[in-house]
Amino acid sequence: MSASPEVGYGFADADDSYVESGALDGAGFDGPDVGDGDFGGGGGGGGVRRFGRRVRRRFVLIAVALIVLLAAAAIWLVAFSSVFGVRTVTVRGTHVTSAAQVRAAAKVVIGTPVVRVDTNAIRQRVERLAVVARAEVSTSFPHTVTITVVERQPVGYVRSAGKVELIDRAGLRYRTVPAAPHGLPRLVLPSGRSAASRSVARVAAALPASLRARLKSIQALDPVAITLVLRDGQLVQWGSATRNVAKARVLAPLLRHQVAQVDVSDPDLPFTR
Incomplete structure (x- = not known):
């Protein structure tokens, strides 16, 4: 009986092909590698992230440039143009x-x-x-x-070189008027004595307006012996220009009496004559 020819079912060929495939791999034939980045692996994700970062950087740069331009335009509009100018x-x-x-x-x-x-x-x-x-x-x-x-509010006036000048509470001559104003006393001062002017102005300013209107003059030829002359002829010895508020407070009730003279140089011990 002759030997039957060997029937092949492909196992040997298959084994050979497997061997050959492994041999090809070993020889350097590379098939598709799903981990290489081209088919959804880690490398592809990195590329997307890099692209996203570039887009974001460009967006930030454009936004910053727009903000700078808007700020510059606002500064020019407000500070250098006449759009918000004085009208x-x-x-x-x-x-x-x-x-x-x-x-x-x-x-x-x-x-x-x-x-x-x-x-x-x-x-x-x-x-x-x-x-x-x-x-x-x-x-x-x-x-x-x-x-x-x-x-400025006048507390009195002075006559100087034929002129009538108003004096404020600081003793400043600030305005010339054509005639003596009603309701203000004349301030009689030594010439060239600005300190006396300030002292008398302080006295006049301490008086209530109703009492100031009753005064004919305030005389300060002696700065420590200031005298108030009322329109009805009464005299008030004021003394120096100190404690003016206290003196004005005690003077008002004393003037209600029919007396020729009142002395308030010491407001704690006023007296009449």
Whole structure:
């Protein structure tokens, strides 16, 4: 019986093919590697993340540039253009002087940006007006400068070289008027004595307006012997310009009596004659 030819079912070939496949792998043939990054592995995720970071950086740079441009435009609009420039100058508190005089002294340049208005310089210029005791200057958006003045209040007057000059509570001669004002005493002072002027002004300012209106004059030829002369002829010995409030307080009830003279030089021991 002759040997039957060997029937192959592919096992040997299959084994050979497996061996050959392994041999090919060993020889350097590379098949697709799912972990290599091209088919959803870790390398592909890194590329996406890098792309995302680049997009975010560009977005941040664009946003920063826009913010800088907007800030620069806002600064120019507010501080350097006339869009928010001065258009109105409001004046308050005037009685003797006029709003036009205050505006002329203030020298506010229309169109100046409100944020660049020098309120301190304006205040100083307005306070150079003789009748202004003090001034306040403020700004408000979009277009307004407001100047509020407090005018000097006279407490008496002096006659000098044929002129009538008003004196405020600080002893400053600040305004010339055509005639002696009603309700204010004449201040009789030694010539060239500014200290006496200040002393008498303090005395007059300490008196209530109703009592000041009854005075004909306040005489201070001697600074420690100031005398008040009332319109009805009564005399008040005031003494020096000290404790003025206390003296004014005790004087009012004493003048209700029909007396020729009152002495309040010591307000703790006043007496009448």
